[in-house]
Amino acid sequence: MEVTTLRHDVSTDGRRATVSFASDWRDDAARRDFTINALYADPATLEISDWFGGLDDLAARRVRFIGDAHQRIREDHLRILRYFRFQARFGAQIDAASEQTCRDLAHTLKGLSRERVAMELLALLALPDPSPTVERMAGLGVIDVVLPEAGRCGLEALRALVAAEQAAGVEASPLRRLAALLPPSPAVAETVAARLRLSRSQRARLIAAAGRLDSDRENPRALAYAEGVDSAVDRLLLTSVDPAAVLGWQxxxxPLKGGEIVANGVGAGPEVARTLREVERRWIGEGFPARERVLELLSEVLSDR
Structure with missing residues (x-):
């Protein structure tokens, strides 16, 4: 729950507003973005105040700007992205006039702070199925402004990812979905992460997901061993592979130490590390067998020297 005061806009520049405190509920409602966000309820009587038709829009699952859409967006350019997020969450009817306005003013998004754009974009991608809305944003030229790296292949990949997540029963991840929109290139992901000012952990996850390969599907548990379970789940889903083999896997x-290799006659030094890596490679290839088999693998490796 958020508690705030009644406010009235004194001036706006598309990025921030200068406000003054107010005492009129209707004035406060008039500065909101959408009609469904301008509904007020009296906590004592539960009487709802609706000055702009928000209840009708809510019933019709329609997202509509209050008053003139151009003016609302000129006050805060982020409202373009908010419009599409609310549309993806609540909307069934598309308001053609609002979408045309978003197209006309899409270029104004360039003036916003990267953190605000990232927060709104990730909030959109966290919704159950944002892919139809993202495709519409692409058609209107909005995606080109905030995520120019996303092309037709990215839109198709997002649609496929959402279906794969739902089929596998895996919780949606906005960062995984952002990775779907990008080419499978860690360098591109690094550029996008820097531009959107993502956190260190967000950046690492996005770059790891962008490093996906077709060969990831060959041995999901080997992938999880090398990259971690979360990263493996991301990469498998992004290549339309069921991640069941790694979900919940420890x-x-x-189960072998360097000292045991030395005890088997290998001189201390680089040869121990090489032997350990070869045993590990075979252990992974055989599906991570128990220690008894690992000791047999060690004997086989030493016999092959």
Missing amino acids: VPDL
């Missing part, structure tokens, strides 16, 4: 530790 990544094992190789």
Whole structure:
């Protein structure tokens, strides 16, 4: 729950507003973005005040700007992205006039802080199925402004990812979905993460997901062992592979130490590390067998020297 005061806009520049305190509920409602966000309820009587038709719009699942859409967006350019987020969440009817206004003013998004754009974009991508809305945003030229790296392939990848998440029963991840919109390139992901001012952990996850390969599908648990379970789930879903093999899997530790290799006659030094890596490679290839088999693998590796 958020508690705020009644306010009245004194001036706006598309990025921030200078406000003064107010005492009139209707004036406060008039500065809101959408009619469904301008509904007020008296906590004592539960009487609803609706000055702009928000109840009708809510019943019709229609997202509509209060008053003149151009003016509302000129006050805060982020309202373009908010419009599409609310449309993806609540909307069934598309308001053609609002969408045309978003198209006309899409260029104004360039003046916003990157953090605000990122927050709104990720909030949109976190919704159950944002893909139809994102495709419409692309058609209107909005995606080109905030995420020019996303092309037709990215839109198709997002649609496929949402279907894969739902089929696997995996919780949606906005960062995974952002990765779907981008080419499978860690360098591109790094550029996007820097531009959107993502956190260090967000940046790492996005870049890891962008490093997906077709070969990831060959051994999902080997992927999880190398990259971690969360990263493996992202990469498998992004390549339309069921991640069931790694969901809930506890990544094992190789049950072999360097000292055991030395005890088998290998001189201390680089040869120990090479032997350990070869045993590990075979252990992974055999599906992470128990220690007894690992010791057999060690004997086989030493015999092959």
